[in-house]
Amino acid sequence: MELIKIGIAGTLESGDILIEISPGTDSLDIDLESPVDRIFGEQIRDAIQAAAAECGVHAGALRAVDRGALDCVIRARVTAAIYRAAGRDDFQFK
Numbered sequence: 138m139e140l141i142k143i144g145i146a147g148t149l150e151s152g153d154i155l156i157e158i159s160p161g162t163d164s165l166d167i168d169l170e171s172p173v174d175r176i177f178g179e180q181i182r183d184a185i186q187a188a189a190a191e192c193g194v195h196a197g198a199l200r201a202v203d204r205g206a207l208d209c210v211i212r213a214r215v216t217a218a219i220y221r222a223a224g225r226d227d228f229q230f231k
């Protein structure tokens with residue numbers, strides 16, 4: 138999926154994550170801000186990369202501001218932000 142603009146999903150509420158993705162470099166650059174980065178940072182990044190890969194996105198600039206989101210929330214927010222950045226609204230559950 139091609140990113141054509143900035144896509145944003147999520148909030149800064151407790152238990153959520155704010156995702157902002159935009160077209161970028163040749164790889165997926167993840168900038169993560171989280172109070173639990175030392176403990177769960179790798180797991181959060183893995184969830185972000187997995188969700189992006191499922192959408193066919195392997196390049197772009199992604200900023201994530203985590204407030205204790207579970208993996209399912211992370212994946213949903215990344216997917217929503219990617220579809221918004223691609224200007225698409227044809228998401229289908231698999």
